Amino acid sequence: MPIAHVNGTDIFYVTQGNPSHPAIVFSNSLGTDHSMWQAQADALSKAFHVIRYDTRGHGKSASPAGPYQLEQLGRDVIALLDFLHIDQAHFCGLSMGGVTGQLLGINAGTRINSLVLANTAAKVGNSEAWLSRAAAVRANGLQSLADTAASRWFSPAFIEQQSAAVTALSDHLAGESAEGYASCCEALADADLRDQISAIANTTMIVAGEYDPVTTVADATFMQQKIPHSHTVVLAASHISNIEAEQAFTKALLSFLRIS
Template identity: 65%
Template sequence: MPIAHINQTEIFFVAEGNPEHPAIIFSNSLGTDHGMWQAQAEALANDFYVIRYDTRGHGRSSSPKGPYQLQELGQDVIALLDFLGIAKAHFCGLSMGGVTGQWLGIHASERIEKLVVANTAAKVGTTDGWLTRAEVVRAEGLNTIADSAASRWFSPAFIETQAPVIAALIANLRIQNTEGYASCCESLAAADLRDQIALISSPTLIIAGLYDPVTTTSDASLLQEKIKDSKLAALPAAHISNIEAQKLFTRTLIDFLVA
């Protein structure tokens, strides 16, 4: 099992494709894992060295005692690139992964070739909201969060027609590490990059979901306004747009990377 022992934790990752090809690293959303990027990994593996990892507190990565800081999530990516001997890579993150990507664009631009941030914001939600969720999860577990996740993640039309896909994601959410999930909530509670995102210099693609109730098109527009020469693509999807609008997301991603 590929594990990188970095930053006093264990980060699970999957690397596919030719290491001589341009590298791209994918970062998962809160409550998911590297598997959310399966379709994109399959589409890119012939032409890119594709790395997917489980954010600390998620999947098969370890869940050290939190709360976590956004800086830690970003430094895990840098350390994983070092572990793999990669000097510079493209980065694609969704929601929490997109916040990690923004931190990298601000603080480690020398390691990021092109930056893709999807269904995210410079400030996601509210501080009180995230701290309350962390408290509830520690007290009650993840079942309550899982019961309502589909309505946050997907549009009603997708929920109606793609029940097996959604059921698998929800089942995976239920078995995530409770403490790890809560600690990531606390990292999002503290994360506010609104005054820093103008420092991002890597070519940046912002992907929004037209039906996203969590990180809206207005959030995406704010990112585009502040990140110089960034591009914005709005897809017919809710929050997990790489799954709901899978083919369009992948095509948009590839077109940006090879441009």
Template identity: 55%
Template sequence: MPIVTFQDQITSQEVTLHYQIFGDAHQSALIFSNSLGTNLSMWQKQIDDFKQNFFVICYDTRSHGASSTPQGCYSLDQLGNDVIQLLDHLNIAKASFCGISMGGLTGQWLAIHFPERFNQVIVANTAAKIGQAQAWQDRAKLVREQGLKPIAETAASRWFTEDFIQQHSLTVASLSNDLAAGSAEGYANCCEALAQADLRDELGQIDIPVLIIAGQHDPVTTVADGQWMQQQIAHAQLAEINASHISNIEQPEQFNQCIRHFLGTKI
């Protein structure tokens, strides 16, 4: 069957989610969830690699990309339930999930609360508790007052190693521009969700296969964060790759190899 590419949106009472699908719907589903301040285009190297063997689903997290920006503070529960609604919309009973940073927190929440809907969960460059609540509240206040430009101007140093920034300036500029052009209110709402999100006491409930991917140069969610998560989750696997925070873009071949090995596929 030929590779199919399709984009659409779902609308609930609360949010309109933009998504794209790639590949054969009869294959196993693999859904990707973006990081804070990015959109589904961040997964292009993963889409290209996995669409031959999986039914790939990418979506823009609420207030990101072409998804809508509901008013009010967000919660991790809402971010997770958005994924469940998308799977229901696509009539997918069970999928594998891969999320990075904020998307990785969403993946942890899904593994805790909806294990029956997922074969495996991959969480990259994330932690059970990312950063400190006050820092997220301060960032939310900053972007509401000054917009996203100040955050976008410094994002590259958090996202990538200096070598990658120097060698891939166009990629870095495109991602920074996407961040600057996003919804300041939606970004602030997600910061407030991250301020409250803390799954440290619940990780032990996870009993489905989990792969944790950590960037060896990640200043935001460190290898130590990944090691701690591995200790809490029964039978979790940990893979370290030579990258900073947005590891799927900085080291796509290593990132994809980790996923292929974990999912047991040969592409």
């Protein structure tokens, strides 16, 4: 099992494609893992060295005791690049992964070729709600959150049409590390990049979901107005747009990477 022992923890990762090709790193959303990006990884692997990893506290990565900080999540990415001897990479993150991407653009822009910030915001939710969720998860586990995750992640039409895929993702969330999930909630509670994202110099594509109740089109518009070299793509999807609008997301990603 490919594990990078970096930044004081163990980060699981998988790679596809030729290591001599340009690298792209995919970062998962809260409560998922690297597998959420399978369709995009398959589409890009002929032209890119694709790296997917599980954010600390998720999937097959370690779940050290928290709370975590956003800076830790960013340092994990840089340490993984160092471990793989990659000087620069494109970066695509969704939701929590998109917050990590913003931090990288602010603090480590020279290591990033371009950014894709999907279904995210410079400030996701509010601190009190994240801290309350972290406490509830530590006390009661993840099952109750998993039971209601579909309505936050996908549109009603997608839930009806792709019930097996939705159930699999919800079941995966229920089996995640409660400590890891709660610790990432605490990182998001402290994360507020609204006054910093104007420092991102990387070419950036911001992806929003038309039906996303979590990180809205208005959040994407705010980021686009702040990040100098950015544009927004709105897809007919809810929060996990790369799965709900898989073909449209992948098409937009391929088009962006050709010009970035």
